Amino acid sequence: MIGLGRMGGNMTQRLLAGGHHIVAYDPDEQARLSVVNAGAIEATSIDELVFHLSPPRAVWVMVPAGDVTDETIGTLSAKLTVGDTIIDGGNSNYKDTIRRAADVGDLGLTMLDVGTSGGVWGLTEGYSLMIGGDAEAYSRLEPIFQTLAPGASIGYGHVGPSGAGHFVKMVHNGIEYGMMQAFAEGFELMEAKHDLELDLAQIAHIWRYGSVVRSWLLDLTAAALDEDGSLEGIQAYVEDSGEGRWTVEESIDLAVPIPVIAASLQARFRSRQDSPFGAKLLAAMRNQFGGHSVRKSE
Structure with a gap:
Protein backbone atom coordinates (compact mmCIF):
# COMPACT_ATOMS: atom_id res chain seq x y z
CA MET A 1 0.00 0.00 0.00
CA SER A 162 20.44 10.89 -3.34
CA GLY A 163 20.04 14.04 -5.41
CA ALA A 164 20.86 12.33 -8.71
CA GLY A 165 17.23 12.01 -9.77
CA HIS A 166 16.50 15.69 -9.23
CA PHE A 167 19.82 16.70 -10.80
CA VAL A 168 19.05 14.74 -13.98
CA LYS A 169 15.51 16.22 -14.06
CA MET A 170 17.01 19.70 -13.67
CA VAL A 171 19.21 19.18 -16.73
CA HIS A 172 16.24 17.63 -18.58
CA ASN A 173 14.24 20.82 -18.01
CA GLY A 174 17.16 22.96 -19.16
CA ILE A 175 17.30 21.01 -22.42
CA GLU A 176 13.54 21.39 -22.70
CA TYR A 177 13.93 25.19 -22.47
CA GLY A 178 16.40 25.18 -25.37
CA MET A 179 14.26 22.92 -27.58
CA MET A 180 11.14 24.98 -26.95
CA GLN A 181 12.97 28.22 -27.73
CA ALA A 182 14.34 26.83 -31.00
CA PHE A 183 10.85 25.83 -32.15
CA ALA A 184 9.46 29.21 -31.08
CA GLU A 185 12.11 31.15 -33.00
CA GLY A 186 11.80 29.04 -36.13
CA PHE A 187 8.03 29.36 -36.30
CA GLU A 188 8.26 33.09 -35.59
CA LEU A 189 10.61 33.47 -38.55
CA MET A 190 8.18 31.62 -40.81
CA GLU A 191 5.23 33.63 -39.49
CA ALA A 192 7.07 36.83 -40.43
CA LYS A 193 7.47 35.76 -44.09
CA HIS A 194 4.06 37.11 -45.04
CA ASP A 195 4.50 36.99 -48.82
CA LEU A 196 4.73 33.18 -48.79
CA GLU A 197 1.47 32.82 -46.82
CA LEU A 198 2.77 29.84 -44.89
CA ASP A 199 0.37 27.64 -42.95
CA LEU A 200 2.29 27.03 -39.74
CA ALA A 201 0.02 24.27 -38.49
CA GLN A 202 0.43 22.41 -41.78
CA ILE A 203 4.21 22.73 -41.59
CA ALA A 204 4.27 21.48 -38.01
CA HIS A 205 2.33 18.39 -39.06
CA ILE A 206 4.65 17.80 -42.02
CA TRP A 207 7.67 17.91 -39.73
CA ARG A 208 6.08 15.43 -37.32
CA TYR A 209 6.79 12.54 -39.73
CA GLY A 210 10.24 11.63 -40.99
CA SER A 211 11.81 14.94 -40.01
CA VAL A 212 14.99 15.12 -37.94
CA VAL A 213 13.21 17.53 -35.56
CA ARG A 214 10.16 15.32 -35.00
CA SER A 215 9.39 15.08 -31.28
CA TRP A 216 6.63 15.22 -28.69
CA LEU A 217 7.24 18.96 -28.34
CA LEU A 218 6.57 19.30 -32.04
CA ASP A 219 3.39 17.24 -31.66
CA LEU A 220 2.23 19.67 -28.98
CA THR A 221 3.24 22.65 -31.12
CA ALA A 222 1.10 21.32 -33.94
CA ALA A 223 -1.83 20.83 -31.57
CA ALA A 224 -1.51 24.42 -30.28
CA LEU A 225 -1.44 25.82 -33.83
CA ASP A 226 -4.47 23.70 -34.76
CA GLU A 227 -6.39 25.34 -31.92
CA ASP A 228 -5.32 28.90 -32.70
CA GLY A 229 -3.04 29.42 -35.68
CA SER A 230 -2.41 33.08 -34.91
CA LEU A 231 -2.14 32.56 -31.12
CA GLU A 232 -4.13 35.76 -30.65
CA GLY A 233 -5.64 34.45 -27.45
CA ILE A 234 -2.26 33.97 -25.73
CA GLN A 235 -0.02 36.60 -24.15
CA ALA A 236 3.71 36.48 -24.90
CA TYR A 237 4.49 35.87 -21.23
CA VAL A 238 6.51 32.75 -20.34
CA GLU A 239 7.14 31.61 -16.77
CA ASP A 240 10.03 29.40 -15.66
CA SER A 241 9.80 26.68 -13.03
CA GLY A 242 13.18 27.50 -11.51
CA GLU A 243 14.97 24.45 -12.85
CA GLY A 244 16.28 26.37 -15.86
CA ARG A 245 17.90 28.84 -13.47
CA TRP A 246 19.42 26.03 -11.41
CA THR A 247 20.81 24.45 -14.59
CA VAL A 248 22.52 27.69 -15.60
CA GLU A 249 23.84 28.20 -12.05
CA GLU A 250 25.26 24.67 -12.07
CA SER A 251 26.98 25.30 -15.41
CA ILE A 252 28.72 28.31 -13.86
CA ASP A 253 29.82 26.29 -10.82
CA LEU A 254 31.22 23.54 -13.07
CA ALA A 255 32.54 25.92 -15.77
CA VAL A 256 30.59 24.00 -18.42
CA PRO A 257 29.26 26.27 -21.20
CA ILE A 258 25.55 25.88 -22.02
CA PRO A 259 24.87 28.96 -24.19
CA VAL A 260 21.64 27.67 -25.77
CA ILE A 261 19.99 26.85 -22.44
CA ALA A 262 21.21 30.11 -20.90
CA ALA A 263 19.87 32.15 -23.85
CA SER A 264 16.50 30.38 -23.70
CA LEU A 265 16.19 31.26 -20.01
CA GLN A 266 16.99 34.90 -20.77
CA ALA A 267 14.35 34.88 -23.52
CA ARG A 268 11.74 33.85 -20.94
CA PHE A 269 12.75 36.77 -18.73
CA ARG A 270 12.41 39.14 -21.68
CA SER A 271 8.94 37.80 -22.52
CA ARG A 272 7.61 39.15 -19.22
CA GLN A 273 8.64 42.75 -19.79
CA ASP A 274 6.49 45.50 -21.25
CA SER A 275 8.65 48.09 -23.03
CA PRO A 276 11.92 46.81 -21.55
CA PHE A 277 14.24 49.56 -20.34
CA GLY A 278 17.25 48.07 -22.11
CA ALA A 279 15.56 48.29 -25.50
CA LYS A 280 14.58 51.89 -24.82
CA LEU A 281 18.19 52.70 -23.94
CA LEU A 282 19.41 51.11 -27.17
CA ALA A 283 17.07 53.38 -29.13
CA ALA A 284 18.26 56.41 -27.12
CA MET A 285 21.94 55.61 -27.77
CA ARG A 286 21.35 55.32 -31.53
CA ASN A 287 19.64 58.70 -31.42
CA GLN A 288 22.54 60.21 -29.48
CA PHE A 289 25.41 59.05 -31.68
CA GLY A 290 23.76 58.95 -35.08
CA GLY A 291 20.69 61.10 -34.90
CA HIS A 292 18.52 58.09 -35.63
CA SER A 293 14.83 58.65 -34.98
CA VAL A 294 13.11 57.14 -31.96
CA ARG A 295 9.49 56.21 -31.49
CA LYS A 296 7.91 58.21 -28.68
CA SER A 297 5.55 56.66 -26.15
CA GLU A 298 1.91 57.66 -26.58
Whole structure:
Protein backbone atom coordinates (compact mmCIF):
# COMPACT_ATOMS: atom_id res chain seq x y z
CA MET A 1 0.00 0.00 0.00
CA ILE A 2 1.37 3.41 -0.99
CA GLY A 3 0.70 6.69 0.74
CA LEU A 4 0.46 9.65 -1.61
CA GLY A 5 0.97 12.90 0.22
CA ARG A 6 -0.51 15.81 -1.77
CA MET A 7 -0.06 13.85 -4.97
CA GLY A 8 -1.43 14.62 -8.43
CA GLY A 9 -4.66 12.92 -9.39
CA ASN A 10 -3.35 11.60 -12.71
CA MET A 11 -0.50 9.71 -11.06
CA THR A 12 -2.88 8.30 -8.48
CA GLN A 13 -5.26 7.08 -11.18
CA ARG A 14 -2.43 5.40 -13.09
CA LEU A 15 -1.27 3.57 -9.96
CA LEU A 16 -4.80 2.50 -9.11
CA ALA A 17 -5.26 1.20 -12.64
CA GLY A 18 -2.08 -0.82 -12.12
CA GLY A 19 -3.57 -2.60 -9.12
CA HIS A 20 -1.80 -0.69 -6.33
CA HIS A 21 -3.63 0.17 -3.10
CA ILE A 22 -3.41 3.90 -2.44
CA VAL A 23 -3.99 6.09 0.61
CA ALA A 24 -4.19 9.74 -0.46
CA TYR A 25 -3.93 12.95 1.52
CA ASP A 26 -4.20 16.55 0.35
CA PRO A 27 -5.14 19.59 2.46
CA ASP A 28 -7.74 20.45 -0.18
CA GLU A 29 -10.91 18.38 0.25
CA GLN A 30 -11.85 18.51 -3.43
CA ALA A 31 -8.44 17.17 -4.39
CA ARG A 32 -8.90 14.28 -1.97
CA LEU A 33 -12.37 13.49 -3.27
CA SER A 34 -11.15 13.41 -6.86
CA VAL A 35 -8.77 10.53 -6.11
CA VAL A 36 -11.14 8.83 -3.69
CA ASN A 37 -13.67 8.68 -6.51
CA ALA A 38 -10.99 6.90 -8.54
CA GLY A 39 -10.60 4.26 -5.83
CA ALA A 40 -8.07 5.61 -3.34
CA ILE A 41 -8.52 5.54 0.45
CA GLU A 42 -8.97 9.05 1.83
CA ALA A 43 -6.80 10.41 4.62
CA THR A 44 -7.78 13.75 6.14
CA SER A 45 -4.41 14.30 7.83
CA ILE A 46 -0.82 13.09 7.63
CA ASP A 47 -1.41 11.18 10.89
CA GLU A 48 -4.29 9.32 9.26
CA LEU A 49 -2.21 8.70 6.14
CA VAL A 50 0.52 7.03 8.19
CA PHE A 51 -2.02 5.07 10.25
CA HIS A 52 -3.53 3.47 7.15
CA LEU A 53 -0.15 2.23 5.88
CA SER A 54 1.61 -0.96 6.94
CA PRO A 55 5.41 -0.95 7.47
CA PRO A 56 7.61 -0.68 5.56
CA ARG A 57 5.64 2.33 4.33
CA ALA A 58 6.20 4.30 1.14
CA VAL A 59 4.91 7.87 1.04
CA TRP A 60 5.11 9.83 -2.20
CA VAL A 61 5.30 13.60 -1.66
CA MET A 62 4.31 15.85 -4.57
CA VAL A 63 4.55 19.50 -3.49
CA PRO A 64 6.25 22.63 -4.88
CA ALA A 65 9.98 23.04 -4.31
CA GLY A 66 11.09 25.02 -1.28
CA ASP A 67 9.92 25.45 2.29
CA VAL A 68 6.70 23.46 1.85
CA THR A 69 8.75 20.40 0.87
CA ASP A 70 10.91 20.78 3.96
CA GLU A 71 7.81 21.15 6.12
CA THR A 72 6.06 18.14 4.61
CA ILE A 73 9.08 15.84 4.79
CA GLY A 74 9.83 17.06 8.31
CA THR A 75 6.30 16.30 9.46
CA LEU A 76 6.36 12.86 7.83
CA SER A 77 9.78 12.01 9.24
CA ALA A 78 8.51 12.54 12.78
CA LYS A 79 5.62 10.11 12.23
CA LEU A 80 7.19 7.32 10.17
CA THR A 81 9.23 4.44 11.56
CA VAL A 82 12.58 2.84 10.76
CA GLY A 83 12.62 1.28 7.31
CA ASP A 84 9.92 3.51 5.82
CA THR A 85 10.64 5.42 2.61
CA ILE A 86 9.80 8.98 1.59
CA ILE A 87 9.62 9.64 -2.15
CA ASP A 88 9.98 13.24 -3.33
CA GLY A 89 8.47 13.46 -6.80
CA GLY A 90 8.48 17.25 -7.01
CA ASN A 91 10.97 19.55 -8.73
CA SER A 92 13.24 20.02 -5.73
CA ASN A 93 16.72 21.49 -6.00
CA TYR A 94 19.06 18.50 -5.88
CA LYS A 95 21.21 20.17 -3.20
CA ASP A 96 18.17 20.38 -0.93
CA THR A 97 17.43 16.73 -1.70
CA ILE A 98 20.90 15.61 -0.60
CA ARG A 99 20.43 17.50 2.67
CA ARG A 100 16.95 16.06 3.27
CA ALA A 101 18.07 12.51 2.53
CA ALA A 102 20.82 12.83 5.13
CA ASP A 103 18.34 14.18 7.67
CA VAL A 104 15.82 11.37 7.21
CA GLY A 105 18.64 8.83 7.12
CA ASP A 106 19.62 9.87 10.63
CA LEU A 107 16.14 8.73 11.69
CA GLY A 108 16.48 5.31 10.06
CA LEU A 109 14.32 6.26 7.07
CA THR A 110 15.24 6.05 3.40
CA MET A 111 14.49 8.57 0.69
CA LEU A 112 14.13 8.47 -3.07
CA ASP A 113 14.12 11.56 -5.27
CA VAL A 114 12.13 11.07 -8.45
CA GLY A 115 12.48 13.57 -11.25
CA THR A 116 9.13 13.27 -12.99
CA SER A 117 8.31 14.32 -16.54
CA GLY A 118 5.15 13.77 -18.53
CA GLY A 119 2.81 16.54 -17.45
CA VAL A 120 -0.90 16.17 -17.98
CA TRP A 121 -0.29 13.40 -20.52
CA GLY A 122 1.29 11.06 -17.99
CA LEU A 123 -1.98 9.32 -17.19
CA THR A 124 -2.29 7.94 -20.71
CA GLU A 125 1.30 8.00 -21.99
CA GLY A 126 3.19 7.19 -18.80
CA TYR A 127 5.76 9.25 -16.90
CA SER A 128 9.50 9.52 -17.42
CA LEU A 129 11.04 8.84 -14.01
CA MET A 130 14.64 9.69 -13.06
CA ILE A 131 15.24 8.13 -9.65
CA GLY A 132 18.01 8.80 -7.14
CA GLY A 133 18.58 7.59 -3.62
CA ASP A 134 18.76 4.38 -1.63
CA ALA A 135 19.28 1.42 -3.98
CA GLU A 136 17.53 -1.12 -1.75
CA ALA A 137 14.47 1.10 -1.39
CA TYR A 138 14.42 1.53 -5.15
CA SER A 139 14.47 -2.23 -5.70
CA ARG A 140 11.64 -2.74 -3.21
CA LEU A 141 9.49 -0.05 -4.79
CA GLU A 142 10.36 -0.66 -8.44
CA PRO A 143 6.85 -2.03 -9.23
CA ILE A 144 5.49 1.47 -8.50
CA PHE A 145 7.83 3.03 -11.04
CA GLN A 146 7.09 0.34 -13.60
CA THR A 147 3.39 1.15 -13.31
CA LEU A 148 3.91 4.90 -13.69
CA ALA A 149 6.42 4.59 -16.55
CA PRO A 150 5.47 4.22 -20.23
CA GLY A 151 6.32 0.52 -19.99
CA ALA A 152 7.58 -2.14 -17.58
CA SER A 153 11.17 -1.77 -18.81
CA ILE A 154 11.32 1.67 -20.41
CA GLY A 155 11.14 5.30 -19.32
CA TYR A 156 12.46 4.94 -15.78
CA GLY A 157 15.63 4.01 -13.91
CA HIS A 158 17.80 4.40 -10.83
CA VAL A 159 20.33 7.01 -11.95
CA GLY A 160 22.47 7.42 -8.83
CA PRO A 161 22.63 8.36 -5.13
CA SER A 162 20.44 10.89 -3.34
CA GLY A 163 20.04 14.04 -5.41
CA ALA A 164 20.86 12.33 -8.71
CA GLY A 165 17.23 12.01 -9.77
CA HIS A 166 16.50 15.69 -9.23
CA PHE A 167 19.82 16.70 -10.80
CA VAL A 168 19.05 14.74 -13.98
CA LYS A 169 15.51 16.22 -14.06
CA MET A 170 17.01 19.70 -13.67
CA VAL A 171 19.21 19.18 -16.73
CA HIS A 172 16.24 17.63 -18.58
CA ASN A 173 14.24 20.82 -18.01
CA GLY A 174 17.16 22.96 -19.16
CA ILE A 175 17.30 21.01 -22.42
CA GLU A 176 13.54 21.39 -22.70
CA TYR A 177 13.93 25.19 -22.47
CA GLY A 178 16.40 25.18 -25.37
CA MET A 179 14.26 22.92 -27.58
CA MET A 180 11.14 24.98 -26.95
CA GLN A 181 12.97 28.22 -27.73
CA ALA A 182 14.34 26.83 -31.00
CA PHE A 183 10.85 25.83 -32.15
CA ALA A 184 9.46 29.21 -31.08
CA GLU A 185 12.11 31.15 -33.00
CA GLY A 186 11.80 29.04 -36.13
CA PHE A 187 8.03 29.36 -36.30
CA GLU A 188 8.26 33.09 -35.59
CA LEU A 189 10.61 33.47 -38.55
CA MET A 190 8.18 31.62 -40.81
CA GLU A 191 5.23 33.63 -39.49
CA ALA A 192 7.07 36.83 -40.43
CA LYS A 193 7.47 35.76 -44.09
CA HIS A 194 4.06 37.11 -45.04
CA ASP A 195 4.50 36.99 -48.82
CA LEU A 196 4.73 33.18 -48.79
CA GLU A 197 1.47 32.82 -46.82
CA LEU A 198 2.77 29.84 -44.89
CA ASP A 199 0.37 27.64 -42.95
CA LEU A 200 2.29 27.03 -39.74
CA ALA A 201 0.02 24.27 -38.49
CA GLN A 202 0.43 22.41 -41.78
CA ILE A 203 4.21 22.73 -41.59
CA ALA A 204 4.27 21.48 -38.01
CA HIS A 205 2.33 18.39 -39.06
CA ILE A 206 4.65 17.80 -42.02
CA TRP A 207 7.67 17.91 -39.73
CA ARG A 208 6.08 15.43 -37.32
CA TYR A 209 6.79 12.54 -39.73
CA GLY A 210 10.24 11.63 -40.99
CA SER A 211 11.81 14.94 -40.01
CA VAL A 212 14.99 15.12 -37.94
CA VAL A 213 13.21 17.53 -35.56
CA ARG A 214 10.16 15.32 -35.00
CA SER A 215 9.39 15.08 -31.28
CA TRP A 216 6.63 15.22 -28.69
CA LEU A 217 7.24 18.96 -28.34
CA LEU A 218 6.57 19.30 -32.04
CA ASP A 219 3.39 17.24 -31.66
CA LEU A 220 2.23 19.67 -28.98
CA THR A 221 3.24 22.65 -31.12
CA ALA A 222 1.10 21.32 -33.94
CA ALA A 223 -1.83 20.83 -31.57
CA ALA A 224 -1.51 24.42 -30.28
CA LEU A 225 -1.44 25.82 -33.83
CA ASP A 226 -4.47 23.70 -34.76
CA GLU A 227 -6.39 25.34 -31.92
CA ASP A 228 -5.32 28.90 -32.70
CA GLY A 229 -3.04 29.42 -35.68
CA SER A 230 -2.41 33.08 -34.91
CA LEU A 231 -2.14 32.56 -31.12
CA GLU A 232 -4.13 35.76 -30.65
CA GLY A 233 -5.64 34.45 -27.45
CA ILE A 234 -2.26 33.97 -25.73
CA GLN A 235 -0.02 36.60 -24.15
CA ALA A 236 3.71 36.48 -24.90
CA TYR A 237 4.49 35.87 -21.23
CA VAL A 238 6.51 32.75 -20.34
CA GLU A 239 7.14 31.61 -16.77
CA ASP A 240 10.03 29.40 -15.66
CA SER A 241 9.80 26.68 -13.03
CA GLY A 242 13.18 27.50 -11.51
CA GLU A 243 14.97 24.45 -12.85
CA GLY A 244 16.28 26.37 -15.86
CA ARG A 245 17.90 28.84 -13.47
CA TRP A 246 19.42 26.03 -11.41
CA THR A 247 20.81 24.45 -14.59
CA VAL A 248 22.52 27.69 -15.60
CA GLU A 249 23.84 28.20 -12.05
CA GLU A 250 25.26 24.67 -12.07
CA SER A 251 26.98 25.30 -15.41
CA ILE A 252 28.72 28.31 -13.86
CA ASP A 253 29.82 26.29 -10.82
CA LEU A 254 31.22 23.54 -13.07
CA ALA A 255 32.54 25.92 -15.77
CA VAL A 256 30.59 24.00 -18.42
CA PRO A 257 29.26 26.27 -21.20
CA ILE A 258 25.55 25.88 -22.02
CA PRO A 259 24.87 28.96 -24.19
CA VAL A 260 21.64 27.67 -25.77
CA ILE A 261 19.99 26.85 -22.44
CA ALA A 262 21.21 30.11 -20.90
CA ALA A 263 19.87 32.15 -23.85
CA SER A 264 16.50 30.38 -23.70
CA LEU A 265 16.19 31.26 -20.01
CA GLN A 266 16.99 34.90 -20.77
CA ALA A 267 14.35 34.88 -23.52
CA ARG A 268 11.74 33.85 -20.94
CA PHE A 269 12.75 36.77 -18.73
CA ARG A 270 12.41 39.14 -21.68
CA SER A 271 8.94 37.80 -22.52
CA ARG A 272 7.61 39.15 -19.22
CA GLN A 273 8.64 42.75 -19.79
CA ASP A 274 6.49 45.50 -21.25
CA SER A 275 8.65 48.09 -23.03
CA PRO A 276 11.92 46.81 -21.55
CA PHE A 277 14.24 49.56 -20.34
CA GLY A 278 17.25 48.07 -22.11
CA ALA A 279 15.56 48.29 -25.50
CA LYS A 280 14.58 51.89 -24.82
CA LEU A 281 18.19 52.70 -23.94
CA LEU A 282 19.41 51.11 -27.17
CA ALA A 283 17.07 53.38 -29.13
CA ALA A 284 18.26 56.41 -27.12
CA MET A 285 21.94 55.61 -27.77
CA ARG A 286 21.35 55.32 -31.53
CA ASN A 287 19.64 58.70 -31.42
CA GLN A 288 22.54 60.21 -29.48
CA PHE A 289 25.41 59.05 -31.68
CA GLY A 290 23.76 58.95 -35.08
CA GLY A 291 20.69 61.10 -34.90
CA HIS A 292 18.52 58.09 -35.63
CA SER A 293 14.83 58.65 -34.98
CA VAL A 294 13.11 57.14 -31.96
CA ARG A 295 9.49 56.21 -31.49
CA LYS A 296 7.91 58.21 -28.68
CA SER A 297 5.55 56.66 -26.15
CA GLU A 298 1.91 57.66 -26.58
